[in-house]
Amino acid sequence: MQIGYGWSFHTRDNDPVCDRAALDAMGAERCFVVSNPSGRSAILEQAMGFLRPHDSFLVRSVERLGASICDVMNVAKALADTGASLRILDLPPGSESVSGDVLVEVARCLTRALETPTSVNASHDAAPVEDQAAPTGPRGRPMAIAAEHHVNVRCLVQEQGLSIRQVARRFGVSAATIYRILARP
Template sequence: MTTTHPSIGHLIGYGRTSTTEQEAGLEAQRRDLLATGCVKLFLEQASSVGKRPELERAMEYVREGDTLVVTKIDRLARSTINLWDVVRALDEKGVSLRVLNLGGETVDTKSATGRLILNIFSGFAQFEREMMLERQREGIAKAKAEGKYLGRKPTARLKADDARKLNAEGKTPTEIAKALGIGRGSVYRALEGVGKAEG
């Protein structure tokens, strides 16, 4: 089904929350985008690192003279480089980008000042993310050095030997699953070829 585009020069909104965030976050973005005057919205719950079909649709939909509006930079881009890829793609279509909350200000790439501010803030955001990752790595290294880092909990695959051992003792898959805290399907996979997976 084709979507009819309104007359040139409209505000088109894009909103995103991650798959782990609450619906309320998306609803708040919808409210802010509509209050700004957006005539069409593209909203989705999607990871910033995965595919974002609604963003792709929004990028295809906008026309020369339009402005793509987002509430925050991190709703749109996953890095400074990614942000400028989006801005460049919009520029090629004659479309500007407006960010409603960038350090408490609304910034629009139609102006040179807006582009400069966007560049500075996105650079800070990228730096902050990299610092956070660095602190996380340092924390893990310190915990490992102190013998406190446990890492992830053992997966069902790591418990396969235990499952086979319990099966050899005559336990049923249901009993094994309960004892090891894994699903029955994982037990059956661990016992493939053993020939005693009954019950």
């Protein structure tokens, strides 16, 4: 039997999403359609519970299977465990897969989806890119000697007259590190 799972609602951007016609065109004999974004997981569970071995699970795109890669992989594993095949409209016809091959098909779709970002994500409110804070700490490799010890390094070289190599050995660092500390204001 061909079991369809899709969405039919308006997204956060007020774009309509309706998979019913696509599922019918794929040959779905029974459809489970989400009409409210908050009910996606419950309807997906119902559809997955309806599957039997040798059934085909039809979806319009891989994003319908979950909000994260982990979610999608869990659905793919459940399909493989059930013995049902997966057909995704985004894939060329005849790309039906059974058992462990489901994971390969999902991986192909995920690769394609990651290459071309989609705007449909109705259940999770992600912060806009400009609102996300940029990293504020120093970039690159951390200092070999903590900043609070820089005063001690200067004191040993400038006041006590130790050589750069002696101070470097004392702190267990290279001479270049000591030169860099001394060059800083």
